[in-house]
Amino acid sequence: MQQVSHPTVILGGGFAGLFTALHLSQQNYSHPIILIEQRDRFSFKPLLYELLSGELHSEQVYPRYKELLAGSKVSFVQDTVQSINLNERRVNTASGQVFDYSNLVLALGSKTTYFNTAGATEYTMPFTSGEEAIALRKHLRHRLHQAIQTPNSEHRRLLLSVAVIGAGPAGIELACTLADLLPIWYDELGGDGSEIRIVLVNRSREILKGDVNTHLRCTAQRAMKNRVIPVDFLFDAAVTKITSNGVEYQRYDQTQMLQAGTIVWTAGTTPHPLLMELPVSQNRGRLLVTPTLQLPDFPEVFAAGDCATASDHPQPPTAQVAYQQGIAIAQNLQLIKQSKPTIPVQIQMRGTLMKLGLNEGVANLFNKVQIKGQPGHLIREGTYLQLLPNSVHNRKITTEWLTDELFQRHRSVTPMQLGQTPWLSGVATAAAALILATPLVWRAAQPMQFQRSLIWTGVPTLLDHLAPPSR
Numbered sequence: 001m002q003q004v005s006h007p008t009v010i011l012g013g014g015f016a017g018l019f020t021a022l023h024l025s026q027q028n029y030s031h032p033i034i035l036i037e038q039r040d041r042f043s044f045k046p047l048l049y050e051l052l053s054g055e056l057h058s059e060q061v062y063p064r065y066k067e068l069l070a071g072s073k074v075s076f077v078q079d080t081v082q083s084i085n086l087n088e089r090r091v092n093t094a095s096g097q098v099f100d101y102s103n104l105v106l107a108l109g110s111k112t113t114y115f116n117t118a119g120a121t122e123y124t125m126p127f128t129s130g131e132e133a134i135a136l137r138k139h140l141r142h143r144l145h146q147a148i149q150t151p152n153s154e155h156r157r158l159l160l161s162v163a164v165i166g167a168g169p170a171g172i173e174l175a176c177t178l179a180d181l182l183p184i185w186y187d188e189l190g191g192d193g194s195e196i197r198i199v200l201v202n203r204s205r206e207i208l209k210g211d212v213n214t215h216l217r218c219t220a221q222r223a224m225k226n227r228v229i230p231v232d233f234l235f236d237a238a239v240t241k242i243t244s245n246g247v248e249y250q251r252y253d254q255t256q257m258l259q260a261g262t263i264v265w266t267a268g269t270t271p272h273p274l275l276m277e278l279p280v281s282q283n284r285g286r287l288l289v290t291p292t293l294q295l296p297d298f299p300e301v302f303a304a305g306d307c308a309t310a311s312d313h314p315q316p317p318t319a320q321v322a323y324q325q326g327i328a329i330a331q332n333l334q335l336i337k338q339s340k341p342t343i344p345v346q347i348q349m350r351g352t353l354m355k356l357g358l359n360e361g362v363a364n365l366f367n368k369v370q371i372k373g374q375p376g377h378l379i380r381e382g383t384y385l386q387l388l389p390n391s392v393h394n395r396k397i398t399t400e401w402l403t404d405e406l407f408q409r410h411r412s413v414t415p416m417q418l419g420q421t422p423w424l425s426g427v428a429t430a431a432a433a434l435i436l437a438t439p440l441v442w443r444a445a446q447p448m449q450f451q452r453s454l455i456w457t458g459v460p461t462l463l464d465h466l467a468p469p470s471r
């Protein structure tokens with residue numbers, strides 16, 4: 001009797017899942033591939049601030065899966081995974097569909113946690129997806145419109161105050177973005193931008209605690225003070241309750257209240273609850289995987305990204321790790337189909353990138369060099385745009401972005417609005433030109449070394465698109 005061959009099923013279309021699917025498709029994987037994802041669009045999370053501000057638009061950082069996967073061999077199923085049975089090799093979804101698999105990839109990411117803080121789910125806004133970034137933009141615009149029509153200065157102050165809870169990378173990047181952006185939006189309505197208040201609330205005194213960006217602490221702290229509106233810090237504040245117009249917190253044994261018309265929660269994530277129920281080893285809810293990213297007791301199952309961790313080489317929950325793991329899983333699935341042994345995954349962590357305001361960022365290369373300001377911003381966005389899934393989409397977007405950067409054509413925000421002079425704009429253009437010229441010279445002189453050293457940044461691919469090397 002002929003054996004039924006089930007498809008390879010991927011759960012979650014984030015960095016780990018989507019890139020597994022795309023790489024399988026690209027390498028002509030001979031088996032059917034099914035990607036199950038609850039949303040209809042992919043959120044490129046490191047660039048959500050740009051979606052909020054309008055520096056990049058939704059086709060760039062919040063594209064539809066239908067478009068990303070057009071022409072690929074991946075069958076996309078928009079549905080919510082409800083249960084996973086590892087023993088029966090079966091997945092059930094909310095709409096009642098049942099999927100049997102030969103291989104499974106668990107890439108469901110993580111969820112926001114509120115640490116049981118009263119009122120947090122009702123009155124704070126999360127910031128983890130394109131949908132949430134757009135909702136926050138609408139909410140902030142609405143608050144500014146309300147404020148401009150409010151003669152009562154106390155009420156206006158409430159409407160114009162934003163509390164960002166959590167001083168991890170997302171909280172800091174968001175606070176910096178809002179501290180530049182909101183005064184511009186409010187000025188456009190005829191308001192006084194200096195009335196805006198952005199407050200970063202954190203339980204401890206340390207920012208970026210336990211994060212891969214810890215050594216960027218001083219740079220981040222300085223950047224927060226140098227925004228259009230300096231970011232206010234409220235540290236050593238343990239949030240106890242959220243209400244419709246403020247944050248209650250305990251500080252030095254006293255309960256106090258911070259009034260705010262907008263409260264954004266970036267304070268914590270927890271592993272996906274569905275995976276915590278699985279009968280496999282876990283470390284703080286993240287699935288423990290072998291160096292080849294397989295579950296030790298179920299080698300037909302791979303797990304990656306925020307929902308998994310290797311016991312010997314734990315990796316931080318970041319997009320750059322999840323993306324590389326996706327590629328590695330695709331290679332290992334291909335090896336399995338060829339009846340070859342799977343190989344351990346090598347993750348290259350060569351640096352980190354942070355957004356520190358509009359047109360400002362920091363690129364921390366090899367943990368040795370920090371490139372700050374507008375050059376840091378250009379490296380950050382250029383690097384991330386190279387990681388956008390689907391090469392055609394990616395090439396078009398990168399070229400559009402480069403043109404925007406060089407000619408300062410942002411639609412929602414311009415350098416003049418940011419208070420920059422034409423001279424500063426010229427410096428920015430010169431910096432961009434320098435950033436492009438230096439690698440061109442390096443590539444021409446030492447092509448192999450150039451490729452090896454910079455491949456992780458996306459710069460070689462970017463240059464190959466924009467200025468193909470002469471053969």
Ligand SMILES: Cc1cc2nc3c(=O)[nH]c(=O)nc-3n(C[C@H](O)[C@H](O)[C@H](O)COP(=O)(O)OP(=O)(O)OC[C@H]3O[C@@H](n4cnc5c(N)ncnc54)[C@H](O)[C@@H]3O)c2cc1C
Pocket residue numbers: 011012013014015016017036037038039045046047048079080081082107108109110127128129170272274304305306307317318319320321322353354
């Ligand atoms: C605001 C923000 C900024 C960030 N900035 C950076 C950065 O600058 N650099 C960096 O390296 N990392 C950054 N990160 C972290 C990075 O985005 C994550 O580490 C990365 O997305 C993890 O990838 P993943 O595939 O594991 O999970 P995700 O990308 O979260 O993907 C999980 C997917 O599973 C889907 N899903 C969940 N549950 C179900 C279900 N039951 N059924 C079907 N589908 C489901 C979700 O919709 C989602 O699409 C940032 C994160 C945030 C929130």
